[in-house]
Amino acid sequence: MDKATIKEKVEAMISAPSCCAELKTAGERYLKAIGTPEEKDEAKKLLDEIKMDVCTIDQVIELFTSAKGEELFGKEKAAAIASHAKEVKAKGGVYCDCPACAPGVELMDAAADILK
Template identity: 55%
Template sequence: MTKNELKKYVEALIAAPSCCPEAKDAGEKYLAALGTEEEAAAGKNLLAELEMDITTIDDLLAMLGSDAGKQFFGEEKAAAMTVHAEEIKAAGAKYCDCPACAAAEVILNNRDVVLA
């Protein structure tokens, strides 16, 4: 993957409704730093933030089954999301597949490009 290709995933991360403010900020700072002497530090910061923020499939399932998850999403949506999460886990997924986590997984899997 090239930096230009990776940039699209950072942009997708930032645009994702499920992206937390901290990851959005780290992504924006990384994009602003591309091609500058600040790029390496911004890249390290982005990777560190995404490592903290990406949701494992097991954490997602635990949250969806909790009272807080049912309150946040509503019982019906939490149940539907649980079915989906169990399906993707059975297919081998390690992480939530919401737009933010999906982009974060690609970015983290290409850390060598971020740090190059």
């Protein structure tokens, strides 16, 4: 993955409403470090944060079928997201496909390019 695409994926990930604060901060720090001596260090930190925050599809299903998921998102929305996640899993999906996790997965897959 080239640097321009990496930058686009990071920007998409951190602008997603589903992006957690820690991942957003790591992404912003990486973007600011591009082209500086700190870039590689911030890239490592970003990848570590992505690995901690990107959810597996099983984690998504577990949350959105739980009482906590219903409490946080409402019964109808939790059920809709759980249903979607089950469809993703049935098609072989391993990770959450939300607007934050999907580019995060692509960035994990491109770790070698990011660390260049």
